[in-house]
Structures are given as C-alpha cells and as structure tokens.
Amino acid sequence: MLPEPLPTVHDLLAFYLEAGVDCALSDTPIDRLAEETVNEMAPTAQRPALRPSAPIAPAMPAAAPMARGDAAPAPDIAITSAREAARTATTLEELRALLETFDGCALKFTATRLVFADGNPKARIMFVGEAPGRDEDIEGLPFVGRSGKLLDLMIGAIGLDRTKVYIANVIPWRPPGNRTPTPQETQICLPFIQRQIELVDPDILVTMGNPSTQTLLRTREGIMRTRGKWIDYDTGRRTIRAMPTFHPAYLLRSPSYKRLSWQDLRAIRKALTPA
Numbered sequence: 001m002l003p004e005p006l007p008t009v010h011d012l013l014a015f016y017l018e019a020g021v022d023c024a025l026s027d028t029p030i031d032r033l034a035e036e037t038v039n040e041m042a043p044t045a046q047r048p049a050l051r052p053s054a055p056i057a058p059a060m061p062a063a064a065p066m067a068r069g070d071a072a073p074a075p076d077i078a079i080t081s082a083r084e085a086a087r088t089a090t091t092l093e094e095l096r097a098l099l100e101t102f103d104g105c106a107l108k109f110t111a112t113r114l115v116f117a118d119g120n121p122k123a124r125i126m127f128v129g130e131a132p133g134r135d136e137d138i139e140g141l142p143f144v145g146r147s148g149k150l151l152d153l154m155i156g157a158i159g160l161d162r163t164k165v166y167i168a169n170v171i172p173w174r175p176p177g178n179r180t181p182t183p184q185e186t187q188i189c190l191p192f193i194q195r196q197i198e199l200v201d202p203d204i205l206v207t208m209g210n211p212s213t214q215t216l217l218r219t220r221e222g223i224m225r226t227r228g229k230w231i232d233y234d235t236g237r238r239t240i241r242a243m244p245t246f247h248p249a250y251l252l253r254s255p256s257y258k259r260l261s262w263q264d265l266r267a268i269r270k271a272l273t274p275a
C-alpha cells in the first residue's frame with residue numbers, strides 16, 4: 001500500500017478554516033501541548049497563578065492591562081464584578097467605557113475590539129443577538145456581515161432602518177473562530193446587556209435566536225416554541241414586551257422559516273403602531 005501523501009500547507013489551512021479557526025491569536029506560535037506537559041509536571045505552588053485578585057472592573061484598584069493570552073479571573077469573581085460594575089453605569093457611554101476597561105471576560109483578549117451597539121439609543125425597539133462574528137469584530141459594529149444584511153431587510157420589511165432601532169448582542173466580543181460562548185462567558189456578560197437594555201429603555205425587545213432568548217428571557221424552551229410569543233421582560237425600571245424570533249443566521253441556513261419570521265415581524269410592527 002502506498003503511504004498517504006503528507007498534507008500541504010494549503011490542506012492544513014483548509015482544515016483549520018473548516019474547523020472554524022480563522023484568526024491568529026498571536027504573532028508567534030505557542031505549543032500549548034508542550035505548555036500543558038510543563039504545567040502538569042510543576043508543583044502547584046510553581047504554576048503560574050491565575051489572577052483572581054486582578055481588577056476586572058474600574059471600581060477595583062488599577063493594575064497593568066492584561067495582554068492576549070493572560071488568564072482572566074475566576075468566573076464567579078468575574079460575574080460578581082460584572083454585576084457591580086454594570087450597576088454603576090448611568091449612561092450608555094459610561095457602560096461602553098466600563099466594558100472597554102473590564103478584564104473579566106477572556107473573550108476580550110482574543111477579540112479585535114469591543115462590539116457595543118449600533119442604531120438609535122432612543123429607539124422604541126431593541127434587537128439582541130448572540131455574539132459578534134468576524135465582520136463585526138473587524139468593524140466594531142453588530143450585525144454587519146451576511147446575517148446583518150438579512151437583519152436590515154427584516155427591519156426594512158416593517159418600515160424601519162438602523163436609525164430607528166437599537167442593535168446589540170448578549171456577548172460584546174467575538175468568540176475565537178465563532179465558537180459558541182461558554183455558559184460562564186455568557187453569565188459574565190449578562191449584567192452588561194441587561195444594563196444596556198435598561199438604559200436604552202425600549203418598549204419592545206426582540207431576542208434573536210436561542211442563546212439570546214434563553215439568556216435574557218430565562219427560559220430553557222427552544223426557539224421553535226418561544227418564537228412569536230410575547231413574554232414580559234422586567235428591565236429593572238418597568239415591564240416591557242419581549243418577542244423571541246429566529247436569528248437571521250438561522251434563516252440564511254433554513255430559508256423555509258422566513259415565513260414564520262415574517263409572522264413575528266408583523267406582530268412586532270402591530271405592537272409598534274399606535275392604536
């Protein structure tokens with residue numbers, strides 16, 4: 001039997017791309033497998049310590065900014081810190097500034113930039129997705145890639161555009177390779193998006209897709225069951241109406257669900273129209 005030919009660089013890059021690895025995290029390669037062996041061999045006391053006491057919100061003492069590859073603090077410390085920090089923001093500008101300096105979520109160190117929001121902060125309607133993708137990470141704005149183009153069409157279909165809506169994500173940093181955010185990452189980011197919703201104070205909240213719906217509306221039901229139904233959402237100031245609907249990325253993959261999505265959009269338009 002002939003030996004298998006060795007893969008070419010092109011084959012390897014194609015393999016990585018297929019697996020969702022489409023960005024470099026550092027200029028020089030790091031052998032993580034070798035690192036693991038060294039760490040396993042080192043006595044606990046000699047292992048590089050995580051930095052649980054490092055400040056993860058400006059409310060805590062200042063420290064040197066963390067670089068890519070540094071460990072973020074333990075999740076429970078980060079969640080507590082996120083809650084405390086988010087509470088202190090009294091405007092959207094303050095909230096954005098807090099996120100820019102918040103070091104509690106490891107996604108920050110692999111993302112290119114913060115993707116905070118787009119649209120009109122005074123809008124009556126707010127759309128929330130899951131997390132930025134590659135295009136959003138480059139531009140620093142949510143929903144600017146393929147699913148963003150579809151979102152624009154969906155919004156346009158009910159007579160709105162980005163000057164009349166506010167758009168954000170549960171997670172404001174791109175997960176590397178567009179992987180699903182971990183439950184810890186989601187819990188760390190949750191207080192910030194909750195505060196963002198409270199500060200925008202929309203009349204209607206639209207959660208797009210399962211992750212956004214389940215996280216914000218605290219349900220375990222899947223989007224097939226939750227979509228199209230009005231659910232009360234307590235912003236902390238008042239109760240508003242929330243509507244789960246399909247994520248545009250899902251509609252790109254499964255266009256037959258656009259029909260149901262259109263039903264949801266019509267209900268949203270009706271709710272926005274004065275009686």
Ligand code: URA
Binds near residue numbers: 136142143249
């Ligand atoms: N998908 C999301 O959930 N958010 C974006 O900003 C882009 C794609």
